[in-house]
Amino acid sequence: MQYTLLILVLPLLSFIVLGLVDSKWKPKVAGTIGTIVLGIVTSLSYYTAWEYFTTHKINGVFEKIIPMNIEWIRFTEFLHIDLGILLDPISVMMLVVISMISFMVNIYSLSYMHGEKGFQRYYAFLSLFTFSMLGLVLATNIFQMYIFWELVGVSSFLLIGFYYTKPSAVAAAKKAFIVTRFADLFFLVGILILSFYTKTFDFGALTAEHTTVFAGSAGATFLGFGVISWAMAGIFIGGAGKSAMFPLQIWLPDAMEGPTPVSALIHAATMVVAGVFLVARFFPVYYFQTPEVLHGVAYIGAFTALFAAVIACVQTDIKRVLAFSTISQIAFMMVALGVSGYEGHEGTGFMASMFHLFTHAMFKALLFLGAGSVIHAVHSNEIKDMGGLRKYMPITNWTFLIACLAIAGIPPFSGFFSKDEILSASYEFSPYIGGIMTFVAALTAFYMFRLYYSIFWSKDYTIKAAAHGHDDHGHGHTPHESPFAMAFPLVFLAAVTCVAGFIPFGEFVSSTGADYHIHIDPTVAIMSVVIASISILVATLMYRKPTATPDKLAKTFSGLYKGASNRFYIDEVYLFITKKIIFNSVSRPLAWFDRHVIDATMDGFANTTQWISLKIKGVQSGQVQQYAYVFLLGTLIIAAIVIIF
Amino acid sequence: MDILNNILAGQVPIEAYLCVSLIMFFAGIYGFLSRRSMLMILISIELMLNAADINFVVFNRYLFPGHLEGFYFALFTIAIAACETAVAIAIIINIYRNLTSVEVGNLDQMKE
Numbered sequence: 001m002q003y004t005l006l007i008l009v010l011p012l013l014s015f016i017v018l019g020l021v022d023s024k025w026k027p028k029v030a031g032t033i034g035t036i037v038l039g040i041v042t043s044l045s046y047y048t049a050w051e052y053f054t055t056h057k058i059n060g061v062f063e064k065i066i067p068m069n070i071e072w073i074r075f076t077e078f079l080h081i082d083l084g085i086l087l088d089p090i091s092v093m094m095l096v097v098i099s100m101i102s103f104m105v106n107i108y109s110l111s112y113m114h115g116e117k118g119f120q121r122y123y124a125f126l127s128l129f130t131f132s133m134l135g136l137v138l139a140t141n142i143f144q145m146y147i148f149w150e151l152v153g154v155s156s157f158l159l160i161g162f163y164y165t166k167p168s169a170v171a172a173a174k175k176a177f178i179v180t181r182f183a184d185l186f187f188l189v190g191i192l193i194l195s196f197y198t199k200t201f202d203f204g205a206l207t208a209e210h211t212t213v214f215a216g217s218a219g220a221t222f223l224g225f226g227v228i229s230w231a232m233a234g235i236f237i238g239g240a241g242k243s244a245m246f247p248l249q250i251w252l253p254d255a256m257e258g259p260t261p262v263s264a265l266i267h268a269a270t271m272v273v274a275g276v277f278l279v280a281r282f283f284p285v286y287y288f289q290t291p292e293v294l295h296g297v298a299y300i301g302a303f304t305a306l307f308a309a310v311i312a313c314v315q316t317d318i319k320r321v322l323a324f325s326t327i328s329q330i331a332f333m334m335v336a337l338g339v340s341g342y343e344g345h346e347g348t349g350f351m352a353s354m355f356h357l358f359t360h361a362m363f364k365a366l367l368f369l370g371a372g373s374v375i376h377a378v379h380s381n382e383i384k385d386m387g388g389l390r391k392y393m394p395i396t397n398w399t400f401l402i403a404c405l406a407i408a409g410i411p412p413f414s415g416f417f418s419k420d421e422i423l424s425a426s427y428e429f430s431p432y433i434g435g436i437m438t439f440v441a442a443l444t445a446f447y448m449f450r451l452y453y454s455i456f457w458s459k460d461y462t463i464k465a466a467a468h469g470h471d472d473h474g475h476g477h478t479p480h481e482s483p484f485a486m487a488f489p490l491v492f493l494a495a496v497t498c499v500a501g502f503i504p505f506g507e508f509v510s511s512t513g514a515d516y517h518i519h520i521d522p523t524v525a526i527m528s529v530v531i532a533s534i535s536i537l538v539a540t541l542m543y544r545k546p547t548a549t550p551d552k553l554a555k556t557f558s559g560l561y562k563g564a565s566n567r568f569y570i571d572e573v574y575l576f577i578t579k580k581i582i583f584n585s586v587s588r589p590l591a592w593f594d595r596h597v598i599d600a601t602m603d604g605f606a607n608t609t610q611w612i613s614l615k616i617k618g619v620q621s622g623q624v625q626q627y628a629y630v631f632l633l634g635t636l637i638i639a640a641i642v643i644i645f
Numbered sequence: 646m647d648i649l650n651n652i653l654a655g656q657v658p659i660e661a662y663l664c665v666s667l668i669m670f671f672a673g674i675y676g677f678l679s680r681r682s683m684l685m686i687l688i689s690i691e692l693m694l695n696a697a698d699i700n701f702v703v704f705n706r707y708l709f710p711g712h713l714e715g716f717y718f719a720l721f722t723i724a725i726a727a728c729e730t731a732v733a734i735a736i737i738i739n740i741y742r743n744l745t746s747v748e749v750g751n752l753d754q755m756k757e
Contacts, residue, residue, distance in 0.1 A: 622753025625678055625686075632674065 001051065001067040004085050007044050007095065008138065010037050011131035018124035027119035034123035035106040038099065038130065045099040052092045053508055062513040064088040064204060069140055078199035084140035086203060089509040090280055090354055094137035097361045098270050102130045104489035105265040108369055111485035112261055112376060122162060122259070129155035133270050137277060141201035142191050142235075145278075149187070149242070152274065153180050156266050160258040172254035179251040183241020190234025193227055207284040209512075214289055229290045236279060236297055243275025244327045245334060246304040250571050252327055256319040260372030263319060268326050268368050269361035276333040276357055283350060283511060287342050298338025298429065302436050305331035307568070309443040313450065314554075314564045317381045318371050321451050322364070325407065328440060329360050335437060336422040339429035342511055348428070350511035351518070352421030359414035359500050363406040366493035370400040373486055374455055377479035383451070387458035392479040395487045397456050399494040404452045406497045408445035408532045414500035416529070417518070423528055424521040438531060445532040449539035459546050662703040670696035683737050683747040687730065694726045 014037040018030050056063055069084030106126060113122055132151035139145035154177075161173030195201050197220065198213040205213050220227045237248075244252040255267045266272070279286065279297060286294040305328045312324035333353040340349025373396045378385055390397040406413035409420065419441060427434030481487065506516030542549045554561040563569065651658050669692055676689030698719045705715020741747050 622755060624749055624752065629678055632678070 001048065001065065001087065003044065004048055004067055004087065004138070007041050007048070007099070008085070008131060008134055010041050010044075011127045011134065013037075015124050015127035015131060018120055018127060022120050022124070025120060027114075030120035030123045031106075031110045031113075034127055035103070035110065037127065038103040038106045041130070041134075042099040042103040045095040048087070049092050049096050052087055053089075056087075060514055062089050062508075064513075066140055066204075079195060079201065081143045081201060082141055083144055085138045086140040087138070089513060090277065091137045093354060093358060093509050094277060095134065097358055098130065098133050098137065101265055101269045101361055101365045102126070102133075104365065104369070104493060105261045108264075108372070108486050108489045109259075109261045111483045112372055113259060116259075118162065122159075125155055125158045125162070126262075126265070129159065129266060129271075133274075136274060139203075141203055142195070142206075143201045145281075146184075146187065146191060149238070149274065150184065152271050153177060153184070153242070156180075156255070156271055159262040159266060160255050162259055162262065163257070166257070169257040172251075172257040176251040176255045179248055180241045183248050184238050186234040187238020187241075190231045190236075190238065193231035193234065197227060197231070203281060207282065209284065211284075225292075226290070228285075229293050232282065232286055232290045232293045233296070235282065236275075236293060239275030239278040240300065241275070242278075243272050243330045243334065244304075245275065245300055245331065246307055247570060249304065249308065249327050250567075250574055253320050253323040253567070256317070256323050260319065260368060260375060263323075264365045264368030264372065267323065268364040272326060272330055273333065273357050273361065276330060276337065276353060279334065279337050280350065280354060283337065283340070284342070286337075287340075287511075294338055296338075298335050298433060301331040301334030301338055302426075302433050303331075304328070305335060305440045306436055306443075309440045309447065310560075311564045311567050312447045313443060314561055316383045318374065318383060318386075318451060318455065319368075319381055321447060322367055322371060325367075325444065325448065326364055328444060329356070329364065329407070332419065332422055332437065332440070333357050333360070335433065336425055339425050339433060340511065347511035347516060348421055349425035351506050351509060351516050352418060352425050354509045355505045356415075356418035356422055358505065359406065359418045359497070362493055362500055363403040363413075363415055363497045366399060366403040366490060366497060367407070369486070369489055369493065370396050370403065373482040373490065374400075376482055376486070383454045386455045388456070388460040389479055390456040393456075393481045395481055395490060399490040400452060400456065402494045402497055404448045407448050408536060409441055409528055410445075410532060410536075411525075411529065412498070412501060414497050416525075417501035417520070418505075420520055420525050420528060421518065424524045427524060438528060441528055442531045442535045445535035446539050449536045450543050453539060453543035457544050659703060659707045662699060666696040666699040666703070669693075669699070681748050681750060683740070683749050686749060687733050687737070690733075691726060691730065694722060698722050 014034055018034060021030070052065075053062075056065055065087045067085050067087065069082050072081045072083045074080040106123070109122065109126070113119055116122065129152065132148050132155055135148035136145055136152055139148060157173050157177040160176050161169050163169045164173075191201075194206075198206060200206065200213055205211060214228060222230055239245075241248045252267060252272065256263055258267070286297070308324045308327035308331065312321050312328065315321045315324060333356050336349040336353035336356065338349070340353065341347055342350075373393065374386065374389060375381055377389070377393060377396075380386070402413060406415035409416045411417075423434060423437055423441065426437045482490075504518065506518045510516035541547075566572075648658055648661065652661065673689045673691075673693030673696060676692065677686055680686050680689060701715045701719045701722070705712060709715070737747055740752065744751060
């Protein structure tokens, strides 16, 4: 299956060409090239998936195949960095998700970004992102993954800061980059510890079922935990940074400053699930070597899911609501991995996590693209500027509704199936975690329908003379349905969302590679559907028509409301720690030392030299006779010395 | 008095020649240091060269009678001095064309 290399090379070429040519080609040409390339990549990914899932099953287990692998750098006898392509069920599944969402976003952007300055640059960056993300999932070893991991971070940075003339976008881009980079430091430390003890970077060697590479680390402990636990915890922190787990979630809501299709692609469907993918990739290591870290993943995930869901209930910017919803849903996947066992029925969590990753990518991209469509129509991100849009935008309305039902977990939409599996896995692990997750699922249904009703129902839409919006060219007009290029991805993703739940996902992806038969636990399923329905009902009563209930509730729970509106002051805590503590007590003295001791020494050398040269400059008068006089004097002195001594 | 007697007797001692060349040489140095005109400086240089020539000839005559190297050196030096003078005069003419002056004190533009 050598042709899988093309999946990586094509987007890279597209990036290089579009990036070099930049504004020399017309925007339309650049957009078309980017989209066509992505189309080809998508078809190749589908073909790969088809070929892989139909032909590479041995004894009922999907094998890992490596169509190509080259040695890139050799450090020691054992340790070498390879570059290659690894195909296994999860990477093939990710291939399909990434290329498909990216393709849809490319099509969508043709219309959404139409007329924007830097359209070609935008498409170049989209290609770069797609290349990096595909490289990340296809990596054969941790180091290759780390390289692409950073590339993904860079392209995310570039795309968040796409409107680089807007200070808030620049700040958001920096924040995203610095926070994820900070987390990646732990990732790197984890990789180094792991490779030091296991003497390999290779996923195949690390995740094999009866692997011996961990023998060398037996008994090595640090602060009461095994070194491998520290390494795997470090790797998880890297994943938590990208996947916006508490307390590293602060960058994701701000990342919504980027163009909406970018949010759909990077900050909803693909890049933010890289952390989940990372944990899934290392799942056997977590499960067999460091189960305590895996449980930590579950607890952090459960807390993050709850935390983000509560905040999402009170945010007023539609993209921020979706951002917090994304954090919450990714946390769901993390919980599922954390609570998962390994083989057979025990492995529900792993399968459910991947399944939810798949379905979530579809419906969350759909939600973001729908939000983009709405923003395109009303030129505002704020809920208060919307309402009653269902009359004007029927396609957006229906597709958004389908996505909301899916995320709320209503059958027969895809979200129900995956979320149900996660819930039953959680209940098997611990009733508390299960209870929390059910509560979060209820909150999810509530805030999604709050959003839905606020946008499409509620009050009638009032046309403002000067709407202030994301692109600041406010002009009052009737909101209208988006053009075909934007409507098509919505309809397509909605169709996928409708049917994806019926894919026998467990037959393709499971922790061991063997078949896993999904069976829906009726108690959990019925309970979750009932709870979700109640939540939706509550949201309907509160938000379908403008009522006083939300304000009253906000007053009753004013403390909670205020805290959630301000995202529980986590950003302020970060600012306090960085600005007040680190900057003031560490950085400032160091800067002072640098400026007044190190720089001053160097300046001293320079100043002294300059002073001396100024003083002796007069000697070079240019008067020949003066030189001759000095020469003569010197000769006489030397002669005198020679004669006397 | 010995010297005077020797001179009168037709036997000029080496010191007499060296005195002359010494006086010529220091007159040259003095001229080189004190004159403002480049032509006068050039003449001073010639004076110093000639003092050296005298030394060549005298030392050859008194220390190695019968040899001719000193004389030839003197001849060579005269020839080279002529060439050098020609070059120097050419330079001085060019300077005069540019500055309409041959004052050596004006020539300090090349110090920086």
